[in-house]
Amino acid sequence: MPEATPARKPLTAPQKALHKLGLARDIDLALHLPLRYEDETRIVKLRDARDGQLAQIEGTVTHSEIGFRPRRQLLVTLDDGSDTCTLRFFNFYPAHQKTLAVGAQVRVRGELRGGFLGWTMVHPAFHAAGGELPDALTPVYPTSAQLPQAYLRKAVASGLNRADLGETLPPELLGGLHAVVRGTWTLRDALRYLHHPGPEVSLDALEDRSHPAWQRLKAEELLAQQLSQFTARQERAVLRAPALRAAPGGLHEQLLGVLPFALTTAQRRVGEEIARDLLRQVPMHRLLQGDVGSGKTVVAALAAAIAIDAGWQCALMAPTEILAEQHFAKLIGWLEPLLAPLGKRVAWLTGSQKKKQRGEMLALIASGEAALVVGTHAVIQDQVVFSKLALAIIDEQHRFGVAQRLALRSKVGAADDGSAQEPHLLMMTATPIPRTLAMSYYADLDVSTIDELPPGRTPIVTKVVADSRRDEVIERIRGQLAQGRQVYWVCPLIEESEALDLSNATATHAELSASLPGVLVGLLHSRMPVAEKKAVMSLFTGGQMGVLVSTTVIEVGVDVPNASLMVIEHAERFGLSQLHQLRGRVGRGAAASACVLMYTPPDGGRLGETARERLKAMADTSDGFEIARRDLEIRGPGEFLGARQSGAPLLRFADLATDTHLLDWAREAAPVMLRQHPALAEKHIARWLGGKAEYLKA
Template identity: 75%
Template sequence: MPADSQPASREKPSPAAAPAAPGAGLSAVQRALRKLGLVRDIDFALYLPMRYEDETRVVRLSDVRDGEMAQIEVAVTSNEVVFRPRRQLIVTVDDGSDTCQLRFFNFYPSQQKQLAVGARVRVRGEVRGGFLGRTMMHPTVKAAGTELPEALTPVYSTIAGLAQPALRREVRSGLARARLDETLPAASDWQPAWDLRRSLNFLHYPAPDVAMATLEDHSHPAWQRIKAEELLAQQLSQMQARNERAAQRAPVLAREAGKESLAEQLLAVLPFALTGAQRRVGEEIGRDLAREVPMHRLLQGDVGSGKTVVAALAAALCIDAGHQCALMAPTEILASQHFGKLVDWLDPLLRSRGLRVAWLTGSQKKKERDEMSAAVESGEAALVIGTHAVISEKVRFKKLALAIIDEQHRFGVAQRLALRGKADAGLEPHLLMMSATPIPRTLAMSYYADLDVSTLDELPPGRTPVVTKLVADHRRDEVVERIQAQLQQGRQVYWVCPLIEESEAVDLRNATTTRDELADALGEAVGVGLLHSRMPTAEKQSVMAEFSAGRLHVLVSTTVIEVGVDVPNASLMVIEHAERFGLSQLHQLRGRVGRGAAASACVLLYSANEGGRVGEAARARLRAMAETSDGFEIARRDLEIRGPGEFLGARQSGAPLLRFADLATDTHLLDWARELAPRMLAEHPQLAQRHIDRWLGTRAEYLKA
């Protein structure tokens, strides 16, 4: 039977990772294996070492340089337990060419017996020089004369409760049992030099003469095969999800002929003209909404590019067709910003049609929430804006057809599924996701391959460039003087303090102290407000309203103002401990100023460590902020610094991140996978499904959200 006509086969759980009998509890080892995601035989086979140890040869101690890892065979000449400066076992050994001390801070009686005077042993560890001679700290110890392995010894990433020898045994066993037959079609344009079984066997147990650089930089042919297969699995699963959505049905959102459209009325009342990019993206979304295939589009644009207007136009198209639209934002401040703008623009137009805009958040009083929920259920609320409260079980829509999710990377898969579940039975809502973090090209080609992407690449006229300055913390007084100068010109100022989860209380105290210090330095005539995540919602809204109205002149805040806040009169942003923030977060914060006509600046106030230095990654972030204000360039550098896992955030919560391929260096393999995946799904569907099952298992389901 040809390979691609064999039935798709689900990998069986490994005996080590499954309970011994139905209903039996898991052992400590089994629980540890499951925490590492090691359940099926193929999971063990694809669990590749993070590094290797060379136990294939024994060397003379006199030939080893300080700092090198070495394996030596020695005789024990002394063995004693000392208590200076702490309890430790010190063993002196001699291999005939030199002597060395072995030191153990944690040891057992069995080790003392193994290292008795006169014993011959084989030890491996890092040889260090020092005043008292050469030492090895906690080396591995085996009996001398045992057979040397023929391959390098793999070292796997592990967790507490799972020792390296036990993990090696389980991986070896799973690798031997795993089904590793060919899943690449014979007709693909590029055939890797090594097959999968040979590649995996080699990467788990490489020959000692292999060039270590090719293992470490993943350029070896075995690594090329693994990375190619992984990228192909990702592309297949993304395209499969796209194809499955294409088979679903969504409401066709076309307006009735002969009626003035809500979108036209909206454009007439807006106090500005749309940019060319906004018109183009609006047309792309309009074409999607007029089809019965569910839209699944990501709207990306730099801070201030006008995504909210595009969302309002999409909502207007939906409402024109007699349906409801939901807009969900991750925080109440961001949701209220949308609510304020959209109420101003749309509510008067909707009222004339007997419709309204509804507002749903977790902090609402029960009476108000019940009133809003009733308006949603009756259909009177044509546009529903809110936080996670929009997807609560109690909220029922009459005719939901469009879901808009802002800052989509801050919502998990389950939350997006819950919003989709609010639509009519048998229909999928159209989905528009918005992000102010531009997506680098390679990410768009890989992690977002299941989405159509629209880009607002043009800023509205009137936005002023923001000058970015790096200032060391010891020049804080100069920053306060700059604030005073801005206030004298009638401008307003943000001062952002970092908020780190591990020390939240400490950081809130710091923010409060900063507010008090600024109030003292600036004088009683200056209103200095404080905004942080622990404040009651009503108090947060009150502070924000006071700042927006100009009655507060300086706003000291944690990062709750990161997105969505729009105060055109604010012309200076000070970010304290800027070295603690991520690059995209710094860029988002900087985007809160420069929203009016006044010249604006962002001061990155950084603190060096005790040695007077800033960490390498932090220095790269600060340098990027000073060198460019282009959101796409910022995103590209952020991806370089953080890698895709952190960059993507919750969008891929639970979904398969690349473990082996590197989007910066493996674009040729990504191009190959993108070209092969659609042909494979069309011509070899069973092979494609086996390939997805092998690499992703149940995690592929997350990509369908």
């Protein structure tokens, strides 16, 4: 009879809390570093203490009582032989009273406040006196409600003792590392030191992470990130994708012939980079970045033409229906007349389609008659079956999560010899990626940059004005309308309260309608039915509507060359890249364009530091790459990256703004390590990333 497997003991509450913090392995505990430190290595005499000092004192309780003014509290007087101190506890239990009874010897730690009535401490930590003083600072760890510091300290200490902290770096890389981190720290030394630093250490060097022990840790983390990105590239290099070649005189050449404008040098260069990638039987993984209005759509259309020329299908996805429509309108305008003679069509898939229409589209896609499939994330749902998908173009890539990218892979048919294939991926973003991010988080992608705007675009003048000058702004709108121009007015979207956001936009719409008699003023917000949104957009695009009041749904991809003025209300509530995206909706025609950033200072105060920095950056420059660099400085990489990181590990310790020297070392070391020491590289990735490395491959 087979032996029964022993039942696993259920986890205790603190164990569950550890798992919730991601502390499952010994190495996870060893890498859970203190937020700050408390110095319990010495006892201070009250006569030597300073006001406001965090101090540890020891003495005898001479008085203990429960007072009721101004509220119920335990008041304890402690005498350390040089002076006395009153301890106040507003929350206390019988056990506290027992430990702090008159005559008890206690050791107490807290913030000392001096005043007219002598020293006081409010809610200090305390325990019975005696016992040896520790010889290192006491760590205070990031934790959650169910996890007391004392339990976490024990767990971390035992994890640190058990974890395998053996050296993963080969000797030839250690020399370079020691030069960069100033010292010969091993990972084991660095971790032991950071968990229990001696009392003589400079707390500043620990807290700003400039200490060599921190540097060693950050270098290891950056190396793990680079190794996993290079591994993702290597693994992709053995995957198969269809090789796509443009046919002479085919769709690609025809499209170039019918475009009403000439391509810029940058568009041609990027188009060639993509065409070269598509020729290879390895899946392309390219990020196409360009500032707002630099002409990415036409580059995407040319790539789609190559895939269709080669007899395959192309999918184009955008995050919202309005965006998908915008791209769709342009792409269809260019491609549909050329596809019709070939018996091919463009299919359209969104979440809000009627069942019958959707069924027709799914049939076209499955039969292969639909050469180009455009839509929202509905394109990658299970019931969508492609005949021959070879290229997926994803717009505004950072809103497109990792799981969706993985789902796309399952849509490609097998190669002629039956082996599995992947589609080529082209991701487009109008939020340029600063160089340090491209080198770290995006190291697994090839990046193409369109760095010039098409001729005929007019520079946009940006003005920052207070909301108190609203009347002047409305007067300016009248002037633009009189010249036959159109105007956007954007209100912020307040995530927590759609009702409030709606009332803002609705009130502004009513105010502008009243101030501009005879002008059609439209309203666009997130809760409107799709059909109504489309109707409003077509009136504005067609020029019948003079002013469009909108919440941020027009952020990306909307193209109305006649619009020459953009007013952004409560501009202080928007992020920098969002403001830049919105501003890019004007200046698309020949007319001089302007963007007015209206801010409302808080009652009787001034704007916060961050909001001021953002508005200043917008007024200073209209270069998307400079904006992205400043945005990264203001926000840090976590927020900047948004959904790209839904799964890919964010750096916990390294900071791209200050640790570029360590990133440069890691970029050089990673390929050497993978080539010459693959087993060590694998061990290093497992130590730092555990299961998270999978996600980086998408």
